[in-house]
Amino acid sequence: MITDEVKDRMRAACARFPERRSGMLPCLHLAQEAEGYVTPEGIQAVAEVIGCKVDEVESIVTFYAMYFTKPVGKHIIKVCTSISCYLRGCDDLMAHLEQRLGIKRGETTPDGQFTLLPIECLAACGMAPVLQVNSEFVENVTMEHADALIERLKRGESVEGHPGEWEAAEHTAAVREAATATGTDRKKAE
């Protein structure tokens, strides 16, 4: 249900832009957050807030991949299937999750707990293979990690993924180390 409170948040989202129409995408995110997916009621509410036709909102919903137009599971597992993850075994990971959950990609478990989806490059190529649970990142995923993750989620525990997975510090250290070693002696220093 789209409550008055949600509608107020939609109006506030629109107010941050010079033109109300710019609030379209943020409003649809709010509608989806409130109901799990973008329902006809959600679309109606967004059209009212923006001041446009329902058809116009529908044309946006069908263009952008993040909006669901059908109910989805409580935990949406999105496995990145783009090139860097492909090179590091995302297809095996996807197959493993399909088998583990007993569903194919694009489907939801009968108990409504899990939806499994492929997703395009998640900008985590250095930590491939990677997946997201709803919006949380889980990086450098092994089959064991994936199994443990499913168990955690089934028990109602948190993802325990992001933040904190970045190895930025390590890489900066690598550059620093190289910087302090002189010229071609750098390799010897390592």
Add this chain to the structure above:
Amino acid sequence: MVDTLGNVETLGRYPLFVTRDIDIPGIDRIEVYRQHGGYMALEKALTQFQPDELVDEVKKSGLRGRGGAGFGTGVKWSFLPKESKKPRYLCVNCDESEPGTFKDRMLMELLPHRVVEGTIITSFATKVHHAFLYVRGELAYAVAQMERAVREAYEAGFAGKNILGSGYDLEITVSTGAGAYICGEESALMESLEGKRGYPRLKPPFPALVGLYGGPTVINNCETIATVPAVVEYGAGTYAAYGTEKSKGTRLYCISGHVNRPGNYELPLGTPLRTLIEDFAGGMRGNKPLKAIIPGGSSTPLLAPDKLDIPMDYESVAEAGSMLGSGGIVVLDEDTCVVGAVLRMSEFYRDESCGKCTPCREGTFWLVQLLERLEAGHGKESDIALLDDICDNMLGKCFCPLGDAATMSISSSIKLFYDEYMHHITAHACLVGPGAVQVHEAVGAR
């Protein structure tokens, strides 16, 4: 660390202009960021420069766009008309989604204030009073980090009315996408910000004249914006002392694929590819021989191992037959089936084509059909020529660069690995990888 100001000697061979403080705990909070010299560049910009002088300074630094095209940042800024009736805007392109690229997400998550500080300086330089950060919708944590950083900047008086008593006003709005690669294209990004489908616009008019809400608009990549404070802080001369003659300064190289230490490395432009892969990324995983390199995200042509010694700057990579692009270096070892990898990249463009123009919408679809057939071992010899023909019908004939990008890995891999394509046709199987033993059945199931 601030005492290194302007001194090339103490900065050493590998200076960290953008990521200097990235490993400091809590640097994503404004107090810690300021303790390490954060927002000093903004203060310097507001007190010691006129807007036009800042544009000149950035021109002098040689800073070029880090999103892919590599256009001169200061030059781009100077295209804005001196006077305009409509308000002018800045859009910061944080819609990172080029396969193989993961630098902007790191900057937003770990150094959000660097991006905000760059946004404010850039807005001041271009006389903009409303800036937008368009962050990719899937990157929820990056969105949250940017929103908090902007809020903290407002509270500290770095955004809003009369910034640091200078009389300069700036509003900053963080907006999110909703899952569409095409919105990383500048005109599609503006459409999306206006609440529409992310269809690219016809150019000209270019955004500098008619952009967001019809006003003159600057659009810069997130990393470019995050580099601006360093140019102001260290000075254009110091920044330009690094890199090559035409590719100045440092950039973030994202290395992924079959290497031991994938990750982001900030290094001077012109650093040899071999140094990047062997020294910084720790060499090939399992010591396997290198097969091919994608040097700048999946939208750039593949390079063979004989190009390992090229300097990674805009000119040298172009000379070698590819593009520096977004800096996303993807490394493939010898066990990788080239047709399979190219198929996977092509599926991306098919799925992300916005459908506005026919060559791209139809072309990306048929390219995938053909590659699937080849990879599964059912291809015909004429399929290779047909792939080339479709690429030829797309390159330069699509409405926006997405169509061109879709052809890059295909045409280049046919040139470099013709025999491997032929093997799929004659042996009905892959040359290397799991498909080499028997014909793939799983291909195309996604």
